[in-house]
Amino acid sequence: MIKNAEELLTLSSSSKEESGLGMIRNGAVAIQVEKIFWIGKTEELPKEFCLSTGGQEIDATGKVVMPGLIDSHTHLIFAGSRENEFEQRIQGLSYLEIAERGGGILSTVEATRKASFDELLLLGKKRLDRMLSRGVTTVEAKSGYGLSLHDEMKILKVTKALQEVHPVEIVPTFLGAHTLPKEFRDARTRYIDLLIQEMIPRVAQERLAEFCDVFCEEKAFTLEESRKILETGKEYGLKPKIHADQLSPGGGAELAAEVGAFSADHLEYVSQTGIERMAEKGVIAVLLPGASFFLSMKKLPPVREMIQKGVCISLATDLNPGSSMTESLPLMMTMGCAMYKMVPREVIRGTTVHAARSMGREKEMGSLEAGRQADILLLDIPNYRYLPYHFGVDHVEKVIKKGKVVYQRPM
Ligand SMILES: [Zn+2]
Numbered sequence: 001m002i003k004n005a006e007e008l009l010t011l012s013s014s015s016k017e018e019s020g021l022g023m024i025r026n027g028a029v030a031i032q033v034e035k036i037f038w039i040g041k042t043e044e045l046p047k048e049f050c051l052s053t054g055g056q057e058i059d060a061t062g063k064v065v066m067p068g069l070i071d072s073h074t075h076l077i078f079a080g081s082r083e084n085e086f087e088q089r090i091q092g093l094s095y096l097e098i099a100e101r102g103g104g105i106l107s108t109v110e111a112t113r114k115a116s117f118d119e120l121l122l123l124g125k126k127r128l129d130r131m132l133s134r135g136v137t138t139v140e141a142k143s144g145y146g147l148s149l150h151d152e153m154k155i156l157k158v159t160k161a162l163q164e165v166h167p168v169e170i171v172p173t174f175l176g177a178h179t180l181p182k183e184f185r186d187a188r189t190r191y192i193d194l195l196i197q198e199m200i201p202r203v204a205q206e207r208l209a210e211f212c213d214v215f216c217e218e219k220a221f222t223l224e225e226s227r228k229i230l231e232t233g234k235e236y237g238l239k240p241k242i243h244a245d246q247l248s249p250g251g252g253a254e255l256a257a258e259v260g261a262f263s264a265d266h267l268e269y270v271s272q273t274g275i276e277r278m279a280e281k282g283v284i285a286v287l288l289p290g291a292s293f294f295l296s297m298k299k300l301p302p303v304r305e306m307i308q309k310g311v312c313i314s315l316a317t318d319l320n321p322g323s324s325m326t327e328s329l330p331l332m333m334t335m336g337c338a339m340y341k342m343v344p345r346e347v348i349r350g351t352t353v354h355a356a357r358s359m360g361r362e363k364e365m366g367s368l369e370a371g372r373q374a375d376i377l378l379l380d381i382p383n384y385r386y387l388p389y390h391f392g393v394d395h396v397e398k399v400i401k402k403g404k405v406v407y408q409r410p411m
Contacts, residue, residue, distance in 0.1 A: 001049065002029045002376065003042045005060035007383055010039060011067055011353050011367035020345045021384060022367070027065060031374040034402040039368055056405075058398065064384055066348070067368050068137025068375035068399065069329045070355035073265050073286045073316035076141035076170070077124050077155045080111030082321045089295075105145075105179050108321050112145035112155065120158040121165075127319065128168045130327040132407050135396045137375040138169040140316075140359055142213055144178030149199050152176050156208035167406040169375075171359045173241060174200070174209035177221050177229050192225055196232045204236035211262070211359070212238035216252040223251050230259045239360065245269040246291075257281040263314070263358040267301045268292070275302070279310040284358040286314045287350075289335035290324035303340040313342070314358045315350040334391035344385045376400040380409075 008027025015022030030038040030049050038049065085103040098104055112120070131139060141159050146152040152174065159172045176199045184191035203209050212233030216226040220243075230240040240259045244252025246266035253274025256264035264270075264278060265286040278285060287301055307313060315336045318324040326332075329351055336347040356366025365373050378398040381387055387395060399407035 001031065001045075001055055002027075002058045002060050002065055002378070003045070004028070005042075005065040006062050007064045008039070008060075008368070009064065009066040009348065009384055010369065011349065012369050013353075013367070019384070021066075021348060023384075027060075029065065029368060029374070029376065031376075031400070031403045034374060036368055036370055036372050036374050038370060058378065060378055062382065063397065064379040064381050064387070066377050066379065066384070067352045067366055068377055068401065069135045069351045070359075070361075070366060071131060071136050071139040071316050071319070071329050071351075072263065072284075072314045072355040072358045073288060073318050074139055074141055075144060075175075075318070075320035076127060076139065077120055077143065077158050078108050078112050078145040078321055079115035079120060079123060080108055080321065081325070082107065085322070105322055106182055108145050109147055109179075109181060113148070113151045117154060117158055117161075120155065121161055124158055124162045125166060127327055128162065128166045128170075131329070132166075132168050132399055133396060133409075134328050134330055134394060135377045135379070135399060136168060136327075136329055137377075137399060137401045138171065138356075138359075138361070138365060140171045140173060140211075142173040142175040142178075143209070144175030144213075144215075147176065147178065147181035149194070149202060152199055153202065153206070153208065156203060160208060167401045167404070169365075169401070171211070171361070172209045173211040173213050174203045174233070174238060175213040175215070176200070176203075177214040177226070179215060179220055188225075192221075192228065195229055200229075200232050200236050200238065204233075204238055209238055211241050213241040213243065215243040216255060217243065217246060217250060218248050223255055226252070227255060227259065230255075230261070234259070241265065241358075245271075245274065253278050253283070256283045262360055265316075266291070267306075268297065268299045270301060270306070275306050275309050275311060278306075283311070284314050284354055285311050286316050286355075286358050287336070287340065288316055288318035288324065289332055289339050290326055291318045292339065293335055294324050300339060303342060307342075307346070312354045312357060313346065313350050314354040315342075315347055316355070330387060330395070331391060333388040337388045344388050347388055348384060374400055374403040
């Protein structure tokens with residue numbers, strides 16, 4: 001039982017409360033086993049709950065209580081790091097020059113292929129620990145640094161094993177179509193065939209992924225190839241997602257709507273038609289300000305226009321070693337405000353309810369309502385606007401995942 005919260009943000013869609021966050025002042029939440037049993041004002045807590053024995057009571061006086069954060073786009077499992085490349089880019093080297101010196105995405109593929117299952121498991125565990133201490137209770141995790149049947153399966157099996165040992169819930173995505181592996185440099189159709197004929201069927205058969213993603217971009221996979229991969233994924237029960245329109249306007253958002261994708265991600269160069277199609281079909285825009293920030297990209301996605309046209313925005317870390325080496329979703333919230341001019345309530349929705357929708361999990365998480373999973377944060381801040389405002393430090397005091405306290409800030 002949590003009592004006396006200064007601001008309890010329920011994010012409930014039925015609430016007409018003016019902040020848009022379903023706020024309850026002096027709020028209380030009663031939890032039973034994994035789920036929320038009752039939610040409301042502390043003074044209205046039914047008497048019988050207060051008397052129940054054996055329960056734990058948490059006093060949230062002066063604090064904000066809200067749903068656990070959901071990171072809707074990460075490349076969780078990879079080996080190696082690319083800080084040398086970071087320094088080279090600061091000094092003015094181009095992507096191509098860095099790749100020529102052995103850097104870039106293929107260097108991560110090489111390191112990940114060399115890494116053992118246990119090494120990857122440990123790296124993944126450490127990353128999940130860092131996320132949890134920043135308030136993340138669910139994370140989407142893409143494969144994509146293996147790019148062979150064996151190595152993609154290895155990454156997805158590590159992801160599955162992590163779920164057994166870590167409280168952060170993981171939603172696995174197959175991203176075999178991340179880039180072309182170097183052994184297929186001159187044989188792209190053969191790699192597409194491998195994806196379609198072997199990798200997708202195996203991943204689906206072994207139930208190692210829930211979503212299938214494609215990097216749809218001039219430098220990666222064409223619109224036609226992306227359509228083929230996503231349609232094949234659908235035939236095998238993998239739900240579609242797309243890396244779309246990041247570096248050039250390529251029709252990725254339109255394709256997302258066409259194939260019924262849950263989300264289109266990046267979207268710096270999304271077209272007018274793309275925005276309209278996404279709004280019509282309810283495709284969530286997953287925006288990744290960390291990558292724009294880290295790569296000093298001038299072009300930002302047309303966020304206000306998307307919101308005005310009815311597209312729901314989610315914000316995510318894009319955790320990856322090349323363009324966004326961070327586990328901090330609260331930092332992305334600050335970037336959403338400062339770079340995208342989203343207001344605090346919008347970035348909070350973007351990392352809770354909208355993030356849950358981007359993975360089809362909105363009936364279980366993302367809001368605090370009776371019957372939903374008890375994924376709850378206790379934040380040591382006076383009000384919700386303070387969260388993105390005081391940035392780069394941790395405000396998380398406690399994290400509850402499925403009814404259990406799984407993180408407690410050291411005193
Ligand atoms: Zn990504």
